[in-house]
Every structure is written in C-alpha cells, then in structure tokens.
Amino acid sequence: MVASVTVVGNDGTDVAPGRLEVAQLSKTFGPARVLRSVRLSVAPGELHGLVGQNGCGKSTLVKILTGVYTPDPGGSIAVDGRRLRMPVHPSEQREAGVSVVHQHLGLVDDRTVWENVRLGRYQARGPFRRIDRRAEQEAVAQVLARLGRRIRVTELAGTLSAEDRATIAIARAVQDHRPGGGLIVFDESTRALGQEARGRFFGLVRSLIADGASVLLISHRLEEIVEATDRVTVLRDGEVVEAGLDTRSVDEAALTRLMLGRHLVTHGRVDSHARDDLAASVRSLSVGQVTGLDLDVRRGEIVGLTGLMGSGFEEVAEAVGGARRAESGSLTVGDRRISLGSRRASTEEFVRARVGYVPERRLGEGLAAEMSVAENLTLPRVRSRGHRFRTGRAWQAEETAAMITKLDIKPPDPSAPAGTLSGGNQQKVVLAKWLAGQPELLMLREPTQAVDVGARHDIIDAIRAVARAGCGVLIASIDAADLAVLCDRVLVFRDGTVTGELAGNLGQDDIIHATFGISPPQKDLLS
Amino acid sequence: MNAARQDHGDVADASAAGDVAPPPGPARPAVGLQVRHFASRYAVLGVWALLIVVFTIAKPGVFMTRSSFESIFNGQYALVFMTMALLCTIIVGEFVDLSVPAVFGFAATILPVLVTNHHWPVWAAAVVAVLGALACGFVNGLLVVVAGVNTIVVTLGMGTLITGIALWMSNLNTIVLPPSGFAKIAILPVGGLYVSFFYGAAVALAFAYVLGCTPLGRHMRFTGASREVSRLSGVRVNRIRFGSFVAASAFSGVGAVVTVAAIGSYNATTSDSYLLPVFASVFLGTAVIQPGRFNPIGTWIGIYFLTTGITGLEQLGLQTWVSDVFYGGVLVIAVTIATLLRRRTT
Numbered sequence: 001m002v003a004s005v006t007v008v009g010n011d012g013t014d015v016a017p018g019r020l021e022v023a024q025l026s027k028t029f030g031p032a033r034v035l036r037s038v039r040l041s042v043a044p045g046e047l048h049g050l051v052g053q054n055g056c057g058k059s060t061l062v063k064i065l066t067g068v069y070t071p072d073p074g075g076s077i078a079v080d081g082r083r084l085r086m087p088v089h090p091s092e093q094r095e096a097g098v099s100v101v102h103q104h105l106g107l108v109d110d111r112t113v114w115e116n117v118r119l120g121r122y123q124a125r126g127p128f129r130r131i132d133r134r135a136e137q138e139a140v141a142q143v144l145a146r147l148g149r150r151i152r153v154t155e156l157a158g159t160l161s162a163e164d165r166a167t168i169a170i171a172r173a174v175q176d177h178r179p180g181g182g183l184i185v186f187d188e189s190t191r192a193l194g195q196e197a198r199g200r201f202f203g204l205v206r207s208l209i210a211d212g213a214s215v216l217l218i219s220h221r222l223e224e225i226v227e228a229t230d231r232v233t234v235l236r237d238g239e240v241v242e243a244g245l246d247t248r249s250v251d252e253a254a255l256t257r258l259m260l261g262r263h264l265v266t267h268g269r270v271d272s273h274a275r276d277d278l279a280a281s282v283r284s285l286s287v288g289q290v291t292g293l294d295l296d297v298r299r300g301e302i303v304g305l306t307g308l309m310g311s312g313f314e315e316v317a318e319a320v321g322g323a324r325r326a327e328s329g330s331l332t333v334g335d336r337r338i339s340l341g342s343r344r345a346s347t348e349e350f351v352r353a354r355v356g357y358v359p360e361r362r363l364g365e366g367l368a369a370e371m372s373v374a375e376n377l378t379l380p381r382v383r384s385r386g387h388r389f390r391t392g393r394a395w396q397a398e399e400t401a402a403m404i405t406k407l408d409i410k411p412p413d414p415s416a417p418a419g420t421l422s423g424g425n426q427q428k429v430v431l432a433k434w435l436a437g438q439p440e441l442l443m444l445r446e447p448t449q450a451v452d453v454g455a456r457h458d459i460i461d462a463i464r465a466v467a468r469a470g471c472g473v474l475i476a477s478i479d480a481a482d483l484a485v486l487c488d489r490v491l492v493f494r495d496g497t498v499t500g501e502l503a504g505n506l507g508q509d510d511i512i513h514a515t516f517g518i519s520p521p522q523k524d525l526l527s
Numbered sequence: 528m529n530a531a532r533q534d535h536g537d538v539a540d541a542s543a544a545g546d547v548a549p550p551p552g553p554a555r556p557a558v559g560l561q562v563r564h565f566a567s568r569y570a571v572l573g574v575w576a577l578l579i580v581v582f583t584i585a586k587p588g589v590f591m592t593r594s595s596f597e598s599i600f601n602g603q604y605a606l607v608f609m610t611m612a613l614l615c616t617i618i619v620g621e622f623v624d625l626s627v628p629a630v631f632g633f634a635a636t637i638l639p640v641l642v643t644n645h646h647w648p649v650w651a652a653a654v655v656a657v658l659g660a661l662a663c664g665f666v667n668g669l670l671v672v673v674a675g676v677n678t679i680v681v682t683l684g685m686g687t688l689i690t691g692i693a694l695w696m697s698n699l700n701t702i703v704l705p706p707s708g709f710a711k712i713a714i715l716p717v718g719g720l721y722v723s724f725f726y727g728a729a730v731a732l733a734f735a736y737v738l739g740c741t742p743l744g745r746h747m748r749f750t751g752a753s754r755e756v757s758r759l760s761g762v763r764v765n766r767i768r769f770g771s772f773v774a775a776s777a778f779s780g781v782g783a784v785v786t787v788a789a790i791g792s793y794n795a796t797t798s799d800s801y802l803l804p805v806f807a808s809v810f811l812g813t814a815v816i817q818p819g820r821f822n823p824i825g826t827w828i829g830i831y832f833l834t835t836g837i838t839g840l841e842q843l844g845l846q847t848w849v850s851d852v853f854y855g856g857v858l859v860i861a862v863t864i865a866t867l868l869r870r871r872t873t
Contacts, residue, residue, distance in 0.1 A: 323759055351761030365759055368752035370819075379749055379760045383742040391742055433760070 019044045019183050019214040020098070025075035027060050034060050035071070036239045042183060042214050044080075047205065049225040049247065050218045052235035053259055053424065053452035058218050059103075061235075062187050066100050067093060079183065090120075097182035097213075099173035101189040103450070105165055109158030114140040116157050117172045143171045147204055161310060163200070166190070170204065180212035187218045188450055202228055220450055222252040234258040256453050272488045273300035273464075279472025280355070280441040285329030285340060288315035289496030293329070297441065297472035302463070304483040305476040306515055307493030314360075314445070316493070317476035321357030321443035322347035323365070331355070333440050351380045353441075356434025360445040362423070366430035369419025373409065374400040376418045377433050403432035406465075408458050424455030431459060435466055442466060442473045448482050460485060480511040490514075567818040571811065571825075575832045582839035589842050593719075599834045600724050604713065604789060605631065607727030608782020609805045610812075610826045611734055612775040617809065617821050618738065619771045620751035621678045626667060627805060629686035629693075630776050632798025634660040634783035636693035639702035639793055649709045656787075657780035663689055664776025668769040693795035701794040704787065713789035723785050730778070731827035738823065747771065807854040808833060811861040833857060 022040040026033065035057045042048040052058050063069045065077065067088035077084045079096040093099075107116050114133075117140045125132045137153045144151055149167045151160065157168060166189055173184050186205075190198050205215055205228070219225055225232055226247050234242040234255065242258050275298055282295040290312040297303050305313040319326040319340050329340040336353040347357065359365035367376050378385075378396045386392045400414040407428040409421075418429055427447070434442060447463065448456040463486060467473050477483055483490050489503035492514040500514045582590040589595070609627050616624040634656040641652035663685060670681045715722040738744035749757040750767045758764045787793050811833065812826030813819060833854065840849045 321759075346758050346761055346763045346765075348761040348763055357759055359759060364753065365755050368749055368756045370752050371749060375745065375749075376756075379745070379757075379762070382745045386742045388743075389741055391740055391745055 018042055019046070019080060019181075020216065021076075021078040021081075022061075023076050023078075025061070025064065025077070026072040027057075027064060027069060028072055034238045035064075038075075038235070038238075038240050039243055040216075040233050040240070041244055042216055043230075044181075044214055045209055045212055046231065047209055047215045047217060047229045048244075049229035049232035050216055050235065051220075051222065051225055051232060051255060051259060053422075053454055056235040056259075056452075057238040058235055059187065060238075062100060062102075062185055062218070064088070065093070065098065065185065066090070080181065094176060097177060098185070099176070099182070100185040100187060101166075101169045101173045103188040105169040105189070107157045107165055107168060109156065111157060112153065113144075113151055113155050113157060113160075113168055114153040116168055117143065117153075117175065119172070121175075139175070140171065143175045147171055147174070148207075166201065167204075174208060174213075177208075177211070177213055182213040183216065184208060184213060185216045185218070188220065190219060190221065190224065198224070220452055222255050222453070225255065226250065226252055236260075259452065260454050272302075273468045273470075274488050275299045275301075275470065279470070280331060280333045282316075282320060282340075283330050283332070285316065285319060285326055287319040287324070287326035287329070287340070288312055290316055290493070291496065293498070295491070297474060299470045299472055300467050301489075302467050302473040302475065302487045304487035304490035304511075305474060305493065306478060306480070306483055306490055306511060308478075308515060311493040312496040313476050313491070313493040317443055317445050317474065320355075320441075320474060321359070321445075322350035322355065323357060323359060351437075352384075354437060354439045356380075356437065356439040356442045358430050358434060358442070358444045358447060360449065362426045362430050363419065366433070367418040367426055370417055372415045373404075373418055373421070373429055374414035376429055377403055377414075377436060380433060381437055399436045403429075403436050406435075407432050407462055424451035427451050428455060428458060428462075431462060435462060438469070439466070439471050442471055444473065444475045444477075446477050446479065447475060448479065478515075480508040480515070483511050484508045567814075568816055571815045571828065571832060575828075575835060578832075578835055578839060582835075582842065586839070586842050590839055595838060595842070597720070599831060599838050601721045603830050603834055604721070604723035604727050605782055605786040605801065606804055606808060606830050607730065607827060608778050608785065609801055610808045610830060611730055611823060612778035612782070613805055613809050614734065614812075614821055614823055614826060615771045615775040615778065616678075618751045619747050619768050620754065621671065621768060621771065623679065623806070624667070624682045624772070624775060625679060625802070626663065626682040626686035626689070627775065627779055628798045628801035629690045630660050630663045631779040631783045631786075631801065632793075632795050633663060633689040633693045634780040635787050635793040635798075636697050636702070636795045638784060638787045639704050640696045642704055643702050649704070649707060653709075653784045656784055657777065660776045660780025660783065661773060662776075664773040664779075667776070668772035671772065672765050672769045690795065690798055693798070697793075697795045699796065701792050703792040706791075710788050710791060713785045721789065723789055726785060727827065731823040734823040743767075803851070803854045803858065804830075804833065807858040807861065811857055814861055814864045829861075 018041045020040065020042040022038060025035055025038040027035040038057070038061060040050070040061070050058055050061075060069060064071050065088060067090055070087040075086070077086075077088065079098055082096065084092055084096060108119070111119075114137045118136050122131045122136065124130060125135075140153045144153070144167070147167055147170060149164070151164050151167060157165060160168070169189065170184075174182075176182075177184075190201055202224075205217075209215060217225065217229055229247050231244045232242075232247050232250070232255065233240060233244060236259060277299050278296055279299040279301070280297045282293060285293040285295070293316060295303075295316075305316060307313045315324065318324040319329065320331060322338075325342070326340040331338045331340055331353075333353040333355055336349075338349050338353060338355075347355075350357065363369055374396055377400050381399075382391055382396075385395050397414070403409065404412045404414065409425050409428050409432065411421075418426060421429065427449075431444075431447065442463075444463070448459055451459065460482075463473060463475075473486075475483065475486060484506045487506060489501060490506060490511055491498050492500040492502065492511070502510055502514055579591075609631050612627045612630070613624055637659045638649075638652050638656040641647040641655060642649050647655075667681055667685055670676045670685075671678050713721060713723040717725060736744075738748060746757065746762045746767055749760070749762060750764050754764050757767075783793075808829040809821065809826050811829035812823070813821055815825030815828050816822055817825060836857075837850045837853050840853065841847070
C-alpha cells in the first residue's frame, strides 16, 4: 500500500521532509498539559495510524492541525517541508493540502449534499454574486464519482445513511486535493460504519493513496490499524510512546500494551447468567419498518440486536428504551406494563419500571455536558430517592463514589463537568447512571462505541456484572466483537424482520455472516 | 441457556510493563487554581466594594449616607421579582422571555384600575391582578411548550399585546390608588429598610434553595442544560417548561402587587423601561457565586451592584442617560464573561 516510506527512524531523527512533520508540539489547558513534545511523521503516500486511549491527546493534536487550538510555543508543523504558522490558518491548511474528516463528520443535516460538500468554497458569479448552483452541483457530482459512490447531490444530508454521510464528509475533504500530494486526517471517521461499509471505506482510502495522498488514520479499532496502516504512532497521556512503528512488527496486543502501559491478559470463557424467569417482554411491537415483534429477555440474559444500518434494530432499541414512540406494542417489566405506542414527553414510566437506556449519542442524549458527573449520574433517581424539598446529599455521594470506583471513572471527581471527561469516561458515566439504579432491564446502544480498550474492558465487566445480578440486558450494536463477547443470543434484523437468531458459542464471524446473509468463508475485510 | 460467552481481555498488573511513562503532571500549582476559582466567584463583589470606595471618595458626605443606602436598597423590589421571573424560564432553557416586564405592567395596571375606576376592594383586585399575570404565563406556556412556537416570537407578541391592553385599561394615564393601609405590605419599615426588600431577599433565597437542593430544581437545571438528556432520564420536561412560564408570571404578578402597594400608583407606559435592567441583572448574575450559571443569588447581588453604580454616577452629576449606558454596558460585559466561563467548563 505504501508508495514510498523512506522517512524517520523511531529515534525521531529527520531523514527527509515527510508529507507531515510534527515536532515538539505541546499544549496546556489551565493546569493540564494534554500534549507533551509530540512528534509525528507521515511519509508521502503512507497510511499512518495514530492510536491512544480516550483523553490521550489525539483530538487535541487534530485540533491544533486544523487551527482550532494554538499550541504552546516551541512546537512546529511542516507539510512537504514547508513550516506552517501557528495557529494554523484554515486557508494555509487548505493550501498545504491538509484536510480532516472529523469524528462527527461536521455535516449540516438540513442542507443538501452539494451545499455540505462545497461549504466554504462557494463560487459566486455574475453582477449579483449569485452562487452558480449548477456548476457547484456538477463539481460535487464529479468528486462523488471519483469516490465511486452514487449519491444524489440535491438530497438532504440528514436523510442519508451513515455510510453516505461519511462519504460526503470525505468528498468535502478530498475535493481540493491535487494528485500526488495532500494529507487527509480521518479522526474516528469509521465509527458509524458497518462492516461492509468499512471495507468500501478502505478501498476508497487505497485509491486516495494511489493518487499520491497521505492518510493519517485515527481509530480505536486496533485491528484496522494493524491490518490497514503502514506505520503507527502511539500516544499515551499526551506523550508519544512509540513513533512510526512498522505495523508488520506489531499485533493488537502489543499496541494495547503500548497504549495502556500495561498488559492485557485474555481469559477463558464465562457461563451465561440467564435464569428461567422473565426480566422483560415486548409484545406486538411495530416501529418503523418493524411490525409485530415479540421479544422475551430473561433475568440475567444478554440479548444482542444487530443488522445492517437501517434494518430496524435501531428503532426497536429506541422504542424499548423509551426514546421514541412506536406505532404500537407493549413492554412488560416485572408487574409493570408500559404501552410503547403512547405519546410521551418523558421516560418517567420507564425509569419507574427500572428500565435503563444508554443511548448512542452520549453527549446530547446521555449526558448534559455542563452538569457534574454526580448530577448526571443521579438524575434518574433524584426524585425517587430524594425528598420533595431536599435532594439529599448522602445517597448521591455514596452512589457516585461507588460507581466511580466500580467503573474506574477518571478523573474520580464527582464535581467535574461531564463535558470535560474523555469519551470513554463519559460513556462510563452514562452506563453508571443506570447501573446505580439496579435496573430490571438495560437497553444499551453501541455501548463501547469510540472508547479505548481500557474503557471497553471496564464497560464489558460492568455489563456482565449487572446481568449476573439478574438484570435483563439488550444490546443494539453493529459491533460484532462486542456482541460475540457479551451476548447469550443475538437477533439479526433485515428489512424490519428478524431473519436469524444466533445462540450458543457465538463468534464474530457467525454474527457478521448472519448480518450480511452470506456463508463463510467471507472475503477479508481489508483486502 | 447454558451458552458460554467468550471472555474479553482483563487488565493485569501495570508494573508488568517496563516502559510505563509517568502521567503528565499539573503545570501550575493548585493554589493558583484556587485563587482563580475564588476570583471568578467573587470578582463582582470586589468591584462592587471598589465602586463604593470610589464614590465615597469622589462625593464625600453625599454617597456614603443613609439616604443613598435607602435609595439603593429600598427601591428595587420590582426588579427583584422580575429578574426572578426571567430566571425561571432562562434556567429551563427558554431564551428569552421578553414578556416579563409587560406581564408585570399588566398586573400592575389591573390592580389600580379595578380599585380606583371600578371601586373593587383592594385585596380582591390584587388577587385578580395576580390571576391576570398567571393567565399570561399560561398562554405563553401553551404556545411555546404545547404548540411549539418560538419563545421569542411568542413572548414578544404577548408582551406587546398585553402592554397595549394595559394602556387601553389605563387610558394612558397614571392610575393612583386611594390612600389605605394596603401600602404597608410593601413599605413597612423593618430594621431601617422597607419590608419589600426582605420579600425580594426571601424570594431569591428560596429560589436558590429550590434550584440547589430540591429534585424540582435539579430537573429544571437539567432541562435547561439538555432537554433530550432530561427526557430520556425520566424528567417531565414539558411540564417543567410549562411550569416555568406560569411561575415566571406568578413572580411578575406578585411583584406588581408589591410595587403598586409601595408607590400607590402605576403608569403602564413605564413597563418597557424595565426590560434592560432585568436582562442586565440576570446576565450579570452569571458572573457571581456560580460562574457561568444563571443563579438567583448572583442576580440579586447584580441588581444592587448596578443600582449602586447608577446612584453613584448620578450623584457625580451625570444625567439620567447614564443608566442606559451602565445597564447596556454591563449586559454586554456580563454576557461575554458568562460565555467565556461556560466555555471553560465544557
């Protein structure tokens, strides 16, 4: 895949000007130094990985590259041997051929595809300086054609699939690239993509590299990094612990050890905790394209819901969690029966029935960024455990401390605003918010999405523990690895119906095959 | 089901890795942080003290007198009630209720009109005035929460509408209450100040308690911070939002009754003049006690800070325009400070 990788040694000595050369880059926020003398070198035509735990400084580095943050004095960033001014100005960044596809893609949902792609580049023509829509649309269509994806340029971005949305963000990033140059940074851009879409994504990346571009791939999926990238740089606690490591010489375990500074030991298998009595049952659920779904979850059982994006499992999860209104159906938890078709302005009755819902978007649906960890964590119980005229401090302190210890939430500060925590720790707080209420049914959506291996470990442990305590758990996810590790059985959705139920000794491949409706062996994802 | 699940990795002793780098340490001492934290909470109080010193030196024997003290602390009851009303809706995320001064003016007009023009008993008229204000809040809540109309549009329209009705009711005149013991509910002297000062203090304290110490207050804060997070956590978001409009109108209505009792009359044309001071005080409050957060105690302090500044400047010989300059300037500065503080915490 590499066109030519003749740069830097691991000792950091410069050999030749790379496509991107970052040297001695530091960044301090108030009392916290989040980057310390970071160095990074990406060669022309190279696919370079950047990994590290949540909060290790990856996003800060990207924000310095894009001019959002000004680094501390003393550092430098050079592209093709040309040193950029600090802070990096967007026009200079664009001129240098550096573009970024951000984690959240940065799309405006109620604008069209072409408006999103051309944002910031509209060409005005004529005496009244009107935007030449036809020319803009043609330009976007050409970029999309280059990317090999057929998307109507007049479609609203908000109506598209996750894969198409990612493609639009990539189109925006690569439209100005001249063949033979440029650097594209993908910051967790594959997180919303399913297995199949990720395969196509890497096909696209390969074509960009074949054109001479360099790619910096930031991802929590270590298997992607090991299989797809040429070299990898590892960040830990704001410092580079390994720069430009050849990925042929490492495996996921070695990367994990570098990221965490500790070993990850694999255990054997664990028995199911499922009991005979029911924790919850869903009857005649009709939501979106799903009609008449019946589903039982036993106490201690972990049930996975999966499928291709848009296959209906997401809607089922939202309806069962109370996040959206179904056309019809009911959920029974213990002796409480909740109508899923009722119009409701809150999930109060779900909370009363001890149904916990961990949404897909942790900020915006799971946590209020400006409120503290303790306030977020205790919110669902503040009325039931508090007095009408007094929330009561003791139980909140006790509950928060217990959850911080149990899930190893960092920093262990109950008063820290939730928005200041790293993504993995935010996810732990969202989970803790419901675990602390000793739920009867826990509905989780993508519980380990964009979290590092350490956080994933803690989250999986916590899910198992709550199942062991008798809670029924539903996990809606496209992550086959999570489902294989956690679930007793997995329901596979396609076009709104359950097309398969997998049980027993689940493997990732079984789930992927069932999801795509293909027989093993499947072709290699990244080949 | 006896299916076995594949275990995931487990984390072993950290010391097993020989190349563990020490975590990055703090770049500055904690003392500096504490000083900054203290300064961000109490800087306005410091500036307030500084203002008092400056005015005392600039106008010896004029500013630091009992009459100045009384004019600063005795005359702000209307502002206190109206700022608490505005806080109700702002805290639950309804930016911004422009009808607060109009609702206040509407209730403050109903009372003297019923008593003077229609010979109602004053207490009955006071009840009707508060009910009139509540009706406005009810309609605001209905349109914003139930119908989903934009808050600014609804409250701007409602404010203009009821101001018009108040002007019609009063025929553009100042309506004076006949002399009665009703005034005592506002101007009864207690410890050298009017009792209405203590009403305001009590309301601010009670509101701060509700927000800081009760489930209702926690739900209000979360509703303001994120409606979706609150909804998915079992908070009755719409009920909270609707209730905040009704509570805001109740504050305005009660404040109007106290104000009319204190001054013995009301002119509906003056309602609009409260808009700027109310907003300036509420936003200034975000720079006091709880930096970056709308809070009743900070707002209450903000009111008297602003009044101190204006009183001092007027005593220095500046004309009445100074209040516009001061309120407007403080509003812009306070919003800027609040935005910066909020950015630092998220």
